[in-house]
Amino acid sequence: MKALLWILFVAACAAAVYFTNFGDLTGTTSILARVASAVVAIGSGVGLWMARSKDAA
Numbered sequence: 001m002k003a004l005l006w007i008l009f010v011a012a013c014a015a016a017v018y019f020t021n022f023g024d025l026t027g028t029t030s031i032l033a034r035v036a037s038a039v040v041a042i043g044s045g046v047g048l049w050m051a052r053s054k055d056a057a
Helices: 002-021 027-050
Strands: none
16 A cells, blocks of 8 residues: 555656646646646645554654
8 A cells, every 4th residue: 555655646746747847738737737746646645644654653
């Protein structure tokens, strides 16, 4: 489960960089792409935080 969350997190961060710097999107499409990548990054980050080892705290 952690591996999948890490993959999603890295993919969302890479997508955010791509959409910001190289994506040829305009208007609403650009906004929706950035929001979608942000939601995936935040969701996977929260999932990783919830799945963390209890010994680390």
